[in-house]
Amino acid sequence: MRAAVLREFNIPITVEDVDLLDLDPHRVLVQTKASPFCSTDVTSFHGNLGKVPPTILGHASTGEVIEVGTQVEGIRPGQRVIIPGTPECGNCYYCGIGRPDQCSELFDIGGIYPDIARTAEGLPVSAAGCVGGYAEIMNVSKNQVFPVETDLPYDVLSLLGCGITTGVGAVFNVAKVQPGDSVAVVGCGHLGLWVVQAARLAGAGRIIALEPHAGRRSLAGELGATDLVDPSVQDAADAVKSLTAGRGADIVIEAAGSPDAQRLALEVSRRAGTVVFSGLDQAGAEVKLPQIPLAVQSRQLLSTQNGNVRMRRDLPRYICLLERGMLDAKPIITSRYSLDDINLALKKSENLDDLSGIFVF
Ligand SMILES: [Zn+2]
Ligand SMILES: [Zn+2]
Numbered sequence: 016m017r018a019a020v021l022r023e024f025n026i027p028i029t030v031e032d033v034d035l036l037d038l039d040p041h042r043v044l045v046q047t048k049a050s051p052f053c054s055t056d057v058t059s060f061h062g063n064l065g066k067v068p069p070t071i072l073g074h075a076s077t078g079e080v081i082e083v084g085t086q087v088e089g090i091r092p093g094q095r096v097i098i099p100g101t102p103e104c105g106n107c108y109y110c111g112i113g114r115p116d117q118c119s120e121l122f123d124i125g126g127i128y129p130d131i132a133r134t135a136e137g138l139p140v141s142a143a144g145c146v147g148g149y150a151e152i153m154n155v156s157k158n159q160v161f162p163v164e165t166d167l168p169y170d171v172l173s174l175l176g177c178g179i180t181t182g183v184g185a186v187f188n189v190a191k192v193q194p195g196d197s198v199a200v201v202g203c204g205h206l207g208l209w210v211v212q213a214a215r216l217a218g219a220g221r222i223i224a225l226e227p228h229a230g231r232r233s234l235a236g237e238l239g240a241t242d243l244v245d246p247s248v249q250d251a252a253d254a255v256k257s258l259t260a261g262r263g264a265d266i267v268i269e270a271a272g273s274p275d276a277q278r279l280a281l282e283v284s285r286r287a288g289t290v291v292f293s294g295l296d297q298a299g300a301e302v303k304l305p306q307i308p309l310a311v312q313s314r315q316l317l318s319t320q321n322g323n324v325r326m327r328r329d330l331p332r333y334i335c336l337l338e339r340g341m342l343d344a345k346p347i348i349t350s351r352y353s354l355d356d357i358n359l360a361l362k363k364s365e366n367l368d369d370l371s372g373i374f375v376f
Contacts, residue, residue: 182209184322
């Protein structure tokens, strides 16, 4: 199969033929139909997330099942499936307490992802994040394959493995936004724009978008933000206070990734408010936060991986919202690429020229 292989950090990714390894009894082969280029992979490309080359990036995808291992039940060739960035093994401690977003099958393997193929010269190639969506075929654990019944196009479905689940899940599962709440969203990229849409669905009274990029800020307005703030020219804390009776936002969701953005999120929240961190800068990054807003002023500081979703419960809900047009993927999908465009997609993501660029196969 053809795959985009990261051979070395900071060196253009090569699209090459690789040989898939034999299918393990517990794994599934999926014909890739669409994979979104995720901004996280810019960080991985630069070697800042601990990936080990040669590897195939792309940590969320969608496609059609080709073949299932001999021990796989409930998944059949021909099914349309979502391959999210997080498996749900159903057996580990975290799956047992209803937190499959922390499933041991991903988080307790020490960052060593399974080899799924070999290069022409015989080097083993892993699937980064256990998915490897930037390739014609994915070889994935059965616990990472979620069949769906919907006629939504694959490019839209591909966003359910990372962007939609993280953004929408942050609003409903983590922040638990109530009708009338004031919600500030720090960062309106591909993730924050899903947060804005979900906050509108939740009935937020005010949705305040904090975003320096003019195009993204105005799109946030089109998708439901009631107030737009440019934190690069305005004092964001003053602006948010003036919109919330001098208090700060009831709920703040950070969707930008940098430690600065996370500090800003705390700064624009009200006393006893809720702050949710969902972005990631790079492995080893640290956030320094003032103590008074957290201790004396009792803000609830939460964080989330993949929106704390449970795929079997939340996928059908989010698909229903997409089908009814209550969540809109159209403005989020800004480019469609073939696999050969991988380095262009990377550059456009890094330059903020794309929200979500999708590889279609
Ligand atoms: Zn992602
Ligand atoms: Zn598990």
